[in-house]
Amino acid sequence: MALHSLGTSPATLTHYExxxxxxxxxxxxxxxxxxxxxxxxxxxxxxxxILIIPPDVPHSETSAEGFRDIYFHTDFIPGxxxxxxxxxxxxxxxNPAAVPTLLSDDRDGSxxxxxxxxxxxxxxxxxxxxxxxxxxHSVMLLLDEWLSxxxxxxxxxxxxxxxxxxxxxxxLNITAILEESGYTADYIRRRFxxxxx
Numbered sequence: 001m002a003l004h005s006l007g008t009s010p011a012t013l014t015h016y017e018x019x020x021x022x023x024x025x026x027x028x029x030x031x032x033x034x035x036x037x038x039x040x041x042x043x044x045x046x047x048x049x050i051l052i053i054p055p056d057v058p059h060s061e062t063s064a065e066g067f068r069d070i071y072f073h074t075d076f077i078p079g080x081x082x083x084x085x086x087x088x089x090x091x092x093x094x095n096p097a098a099v100p101t102l103l104s105d106d107r108d109g110s111x112x113x114x115x116x117x118x119x120x121x122x123x124x125x126x127x128x129x130x131x132x133x134x135x136x137h138s139v140m141l142l143l144d145e146w147l148s149x150x151x152x153x154x155x156x157x158x159x160x161x162x163x164x165x166x167x168x169x170x171x172l173n174i175t176a177i178l179e180e181s182g183y184t185a186d187y188i189r190r191r192f193x194x195x196x197x
Contacts, residue, residue: 001074001075001076001078001140002074002075002076003072003073003074003127003132003133003136004023004072004073004074004075005072005073006070006071006072006073006115006118006119006122006127007070007071007072007119008030008068008069008070008071008119009030009067009068009069011068012031012032012066012067012068013061013063013066013067013068014062014063014064014065014066014067015060015061015062015063016060016061016062017060018037018058018059018060019058019059019060020055020056020057020058020059021053021055021056021073022055022056022073023055023073023074023075024052024053024054024055024073024074024075024076024077025051025052025053025059025071025072025073026050026051026052026053026071026072026073026074026077026143027050027051027053027061027069027070027071028048028049028050028069028070028071028105028111028112028115029045029046029047029048029049029050029051029067029068029069030047030067030068030069030070030112031047031066031067031068032046032047032063032065032066032067032068033045033046033047033063033065033067034061034062034063034064034065034067035061035062035063036051036059036060036061036062037059037060037061037062038051038053038057038058038059038099038100039057039058039059039099039100041099043100043102045061045067048104048105048109048112049102049103049104049105050102050103050104050105050111051100051101051102052077052080052100052101052102052103052143053100054080054099054100057100059100070112070115070116070119072115072118072136072139074140076140077101077140077143077147078140078141078143078144078147078148079143079144079146079147079148080101080147101147103143103146103147104186104189106186107184107186110142111139111142111143114135114138114139114142115139117135118132118135118136118139121135146190155181155182155183156188156191158181159177159178159181159188162177163177
């Protein structure tokens, strides 16, 4: 598990052309809303959206109002299927059919805080620093927690059952049901990993 590069938008952008990378790319949107096109599908993004894009998958971003993000490239994402060979030139590494994963930063902006500190330190030390390695490890632990399957708990199981049985009810109010559960939206989102945000 290695950090290969780290960066941020040099300015507010309205469009970033199609491109791909030899490694996984994790993009955290900082500001602006728009659409990311990844392979042949469109995904909305807004501040706090996290896009995890597999190696060699073409992607672009567009925003009428402009956007900024922080991104990094790594050879491993915990909790997601990995390539069989760690050599990026190897054919087993190429996986154009792979699909992206979308997450959302938590209410406290934990990923944003870690990446901002990591980026600041990265530019101060040319990327070679024990603190950067520690922050990167923390980022990966956070992603692993958000991507790992969680043990079902009674409340989320009740929510699933209620949604399944009342799905056809035209009076179904999902927001009210979630509020009745007593859990925050971020918590519920994490209890259903891999779902679009």
